[in-house]
Amino acid sequence: MHRHPVRVYYEDTDLAGIVYYANYLKFIERGRSEWVRARGVDQVQIKVDLGIVFAVRRVVADYLSPARFDDQLTVTTELRALGGARIDLFQRVLRGDDLLFTAEVTLVCLGPEGRAARLPAGVRSRLEGDLPKNA
Known part of the structure; x- marks a missing residue:
C-alpha cells in the first residue's frame, strides 16, 4: 500500500471550513500520481514515446467524515486488479x-487516438508486484 x-x-x-467535496478527488489524484511514480513509471515519457496516457473511467466515492483546514491527511492507494487496458485501485483518505x-477508481490506458490501448x-x-496475492 502506498x-x-x-x-x-x-x-x-x-464556507463551513471543511474540505469541499470535489477536493477529495484532487487529493486521491495526487496519491495515484505518486503511487505510479514510486513504481518507476514516468507518465510523461510514456506519453512522449508511445502516446499512451491514463484516464479515470470510473470513481465510486464514499464521504465518511469531514476534513478541516490545516489537517494533515494521508492518501493510501492499493492496486486491486490489472486488466488488458484497465487498472483498478482502492484509495482512502485518513486523518491519523x-x-x-x-x-x-478504474483507470483506463488510452492510445494516441483516445481509444483504449493495452x-x-x-x-x-x-505494477504487478502490487497485486494482492489472491488476484
Whole structure:
C-alpha cells in the first residue's frame, strides 16, 4: 500500500471550513500520481514515446467524515486488479487513524487516438508486484 501525505489548505475548504467535496478527488489524484511514480513509471515519457496516457473511467466515492483546514491527511492507494487496458485501485483518505473518504477508481490506458490501448509491458511489470496475492 502506498501512502502520500496531504495538508489541507484554506483554498481546499468551503464556507463551513471543511474540505469541499470535489477536493477529495484532487487529493486521491495526487496519491495515484505518486503511487505510479514510486513504481518507476514516468507518465510523461510514456506519453512522449508511445502516446499512451491514463484516464479515470470510473470513481465510486464514499464521504465518511469531514476534513478541516490545516489537517494533515494521508492518501493510501492499493492496486486491486490489472486488466488488458484497465487498472483498478482502492484509495482512502485518513486523518491519523480516522477514515474520512474511500474511493474505488478504474483507470483506463488510452492510445494516441483516445481509444483504449493495452498497458505497455514495462508498465505492467512495474505494477504487478502490487497485486494482492489472491488476484
